Amino acid sequence: MNISEDELEQRLRALFADERLDLPPPPPDAGTVIVAGARRRRRRRHTVQAVAGVAAAVVTVAGGLTMIRLHTEDGTAVMSADGTGVSVKPPENLTQGRPPEPSTPGPTSTQSIQATAPPGASTRTPPRPSSTPSPSTLADVTSGPLLAADGFGKLKLGMSEADVAAQAVTLSDAQAGASCTVYKAQGNGVPAAASVVISKAAGLVVVTPDVAVHTAEGIGAGSTKDQVLAAYPAAKEESGDVVAPAGTTAEYRFRLGETGVVQTSLTSATQDCAG
CATH class of the missing domain: 1.20.5 (Single alpha-helices involved in coiled-coils or other helix-helix interfaces)
Structure with missing residues (x-):
């Protein structure tokens, strides 16, 4: 629809003249x-x-x-x-109508604190240590040469007289018996002189050093009977001596005196000689 400019102008005038478009x-x-x-x-x-x-x-x-x-x-x-920490402690002995008593300063780092047992509590005095040390606290004996479980120096149980002589050991002062002979053994092959017993059938069966010796278990001159039994639980007493196993084929014989062990011998478990 085509509207002329005059008609468009008239409509616009009428629209702008409408009171409804007026702002209050x-x-x-x-x-x-x-x-x-x-x-x-x-x-x-x-x-x-x-x-x-x-x-x-x-x-x-x-x-x-x-x-x-x-x-x-x-x-x-x-x-x-x-x-940060804040410690607050109410004053002690605080009662109604009574001012708090001055508190006694606590012990410093250099003061000792002694605990007081409450009333009625039983007090026990700690047992005093025994003046006699137990066998486990006594020092092992390591003085003197070692008497091993199989021999003394180059002397070994079971050796014949010829074997002993071959080890630079001299046998002297022979005391012959029915089946065994007692000798004095000394020389470069042994740490010290010793009395030995040689059996014709079993060879060297007893070695008794002339000096104080010790065993590998720390038993020697001065060891107590309790120490011997502690070191050798399978030991037994025989005629005032203590006999303890030394390996499977030998045993130690400890002779006891007032000061403890005074002599140690190594003997073969199977022999035909006396003592």
């Missing part, structure tokens, strides 16, 4: 109302910020309270909220 005049207090609304919005914003700050403070205090430890056993309160 603002009320007289419009400025006051606008300023009051702006103030209300500003107060709301400040209130929200304050509430947020209080909430943050509450969270911080709640986190610190989780670090509080109360010691009610001795009336002492210890609080630690930021890594």
Whole structure:
């Protein structure tokens, strides 16, 4: 539809002349109302910020309270909220109408604290250590040469007279018996002179050194009977001596005196000679 410019202008004039498009005049207090609304919005914003700050403070205090430890056993309160400790203890002897008595300073690091038993409690005196040491606390005997479980130096149980002579050991002072002979053995092949018994059938069966010796288990001159029994649980007493196994084919014979062991011999378990 084509509208001429005159007709379009008339319609626009009629439209602009319509009273319904007129804006009502603002009320007289419009400025006051606008300023009051702006103030209300500003107060709301400040209130929200304050509430947020209080909430943050509450969270911080709640986190610190989780670090509080109360010691009610001795009336002492210890609080630690930021890594530092504060100890508070109420004054003792505090009664109504009576001022607190001055407290006695506690012991310093250089003072000793002696515990006092409560009334009615039984006191026990600690047992005093025995003046006699136990066998396990006595030192092992290591003085003198070693009398091993199989012989003395190069002398070995079971050797014949020829074998003994081949070990640079000289046999002298022979005392012949029916089946065995007693000799004095000495030389480079033995640590010290010794009395030996050689059987015609079994060879060397007894070695008794003339000096104080010790065994590999630490038993020797001066060892007590209890020490011998502790070192050799299978030992037994025979005619005042203590006989202890030395390996599977030999045994030690310890002669005891007032000071303990005074002589040690090594004997073969299978022999045909006396003692």
